[in-house]
Amino acid sequence: MSESLAMIRLWNQVKSNRSQLKKELKKANYLKKSRQSIIHAEQAHKEVFDKIDCLDCANCCSSIPPLITNTDKKRIAKHLNLKLKDFEQQYITLDEDGDEVFNQSPCHFLGDDNKCFIYEVRPKACRQFPHTEGHELFENLNLFKTNIKYCPAAFHILKALSVHT
Ligand code: SF4
Numbered sequence: 001m002s003e004s005l006a007m008i009r010l011w012n013q014v015k016s017n018r019s020q021l022k023k024e025l026k027k028a029n030y031l032k033k034s035r036q037s038i039i040h041a042e043q044a045h046k047e048v049f050d051k052i053d054c055l056d057c058a059n060c061c062s063s064i065p066p067l068i069t070n071t072d073k074k075r076i077a078k079h080l081n082l083k084l085k086d087f088e089q090q091y092i093t094l095d096e097d098g099d100e101v102f103n104q105s106p107c108h109f110l111g112d113d114n115k116c117f118i119y120e121v122r123p124k125a126c127r128q129f130p131h132t133e134g135h136e137l138f139e140n141l142n143l144f145k146t147n148i149k150y151c152p153a154a155f156h157i158l159k160a161l162s163v164h165t
Pocket residue numbers: 060061066107108109110111115116117118119122123126
């Protein structure tokens with residue numbers, strides 16, 4: 001089994017044990033923002049994404065509709081040769097917070113091979129997910145804690161950070 005698949009398998013085991021995750025997050029002093037913790041997060045992000053292959057996973061694309069900005073809409077509609085209105089009608093809905101998101105999960109643009117049909121023009125939220133690159137992690141801490149439940153990479157970044165307690 002590849003390292004990437006082993007990491008995803010371990011995450012699946014932990015994810016099914018939510019109380020273990022909750023406990024880990026409660027004692028997570030290492031999630032306090034400091035110069036040192038930002039450096040650790042940068043290292044952890046790089047190390048984990050060097051090992052994990054998102055094409056073995058695609059869990060974000062299968063389970064969390066990304067937020068769509070106006071710039072995203074214009075760019076993707078143009079790429080698909082659609083008028084903005086038609087694109088909105090076909091693909092966009094509002095979530096419970098009133099934010100615009102894709103209206104289908106798994107995503108319309110996710111292929112059977114886990115590749116994204118619109119990779120070059122994908123939404124900003126897709127490019128930034130799981131928001132773990134250095135300072136980004138601390139600026140989106142609640143989001144990071146949520147993403148651990150969906151993203152094996154985020155979970156392994158948490159594990160790598162926990163070494164620095
Ligand atoms: S647009 Fe592409 S990257 Fe974003 S959720 Fe859909 S398939 Fe995934």
